[in-house]
Amino acid sequence: MSTDNTNDNTADNTAAATANGYPVYPDLIGRTALITGASRGIGAETARALAANGVRVVLAARDKSAVEETAEAIRAAGGSAVGFAADCTEQAELERLRELATEAVGPIDVLGAFVGGGGDPVPIERMDLAQFRSVVDLNLTSTFLAVQTFLPSMIERRRGSIITMASTAGRLPGFAAASYAAAKAGVLMFTRHVAGEVGKHGVRVNCVSPSAIMTESQRERIPADRLPMIVKQFPLGRIGEPVDVAQAALFLASDASSWLTGLTIDVAGGRIMI
Template identity: 55%
Template sequence: MMTSYPDLNGKIALVTGGSRGIGAATARALAAEGARVGVVGRDATALKQVVTEIAASGGTAEAFVADLTDAAAVTQLRDQVSAALGEVDVLGAFAGGQGFPAPTPSLTEQRWREVLDSELTSAFLTVQAFLPSMIDRSRGSILLMSSSAGRQPGQANLAYGVANAGLVMLARHLAGEVGPHGVRVNCLAPSSILTETVEARMPDQVKQQVADMHPLRRMGTPTDVAQAALFLASEASSYLTGLTVDVAGGRITN
């Protein structure tokens, strides 16, 4: 089978938030390149479906259920992945949710903490758990999933925007810290992606309105983001680190 990134063949990749949407698309794309993929999420049924699809296409994948906002659970996940697949070469910390506009006065402290935990703390704990092995082996590619809401204000509620801006800085800080150890860290910032959830809930008229907000005049797909992730995961981007790629149809420049 012809692949676009042959250096990913045989690599161990882990994708959190992998049960659906962008995470699932990235897991499938990595497996298609020959990587052995761990797929992490909270929904065991959805994870099983992704793993089954990968296997049916000739790939190799394992499902792992974990709460990534819990440090002990992330440590346990690291040990489970190491035992089942080996040491991780490519880490996609993609767990998180969707952000919707909401007035700041209505944002409760509880919701603020929930969003920061789901978006930012989960990424920090995941990277912290898997980074030492990469440093020890002097190699690794880490991908963080931010959002255009973390690049430009007004696209979502305050907590979501702040958390995703934090992910951009997390990537930049880590890139400088671990670059001397051969580990690269980059970030993806999608905008208006037609995931299964968005497809089901957004009326067609609204989809067109959203598409028209982007210079490319369409909404993105999970595959659009997955292809950018493949490039950053592979040696094709070996001189890129600390970068945030706006998979946003030009919206960030509009």
């Protein structure tokens, strides 16, 4: 009877993932994931993709109402999700988040450290120290703290997939603030370094590095007349969508990438070719 129920659940989750347009990875069914920066945009889309694959998802972000709304939408679509407010630049809040997440879904199998932002260009001569530190904390320190908080349980269980979030700004100098570019470049190297440390424990650490992604905030900020000029930067002829990044993260979370670690996937429409 138990086997029949498992098969039924697998079929249900596979159908849900297919219906939502996400790739299907049956090995993810029944696993747990925590995504930081999950109230909107790429983080929220990744949470939806994981939930559609049968993953029990914990969402975390500063905006309590937004993260709860996203979790509720996932549940309404048939997924399993809970949301908690947390400032992921604060160690105490991440430790509290770990306790809440473990109580809600059990030990975390997949960590998406996606908190970030602050890339708006500010000339370096006009950037004050507080601004610089704030952007580095939001992007790099938050990644370090999330990994450090959830890694011990993965090491103990000798399994886990950690996915960090960088940016094309960390690959190429461009229009982003220098603080943001430096922080994202730091995320790239941090990912490789940790991957080298923890591979012996069965834990994989990889990175997704998006270029221009049409999130809700970007849609509001980019004037329609600038879009054709932006599109010309990408060999594939379009701006990215959150689902493009979510699908890369989904692959890295699954056993389909079981022999990949320390890797950066540039979700950049061909703008980055390394």
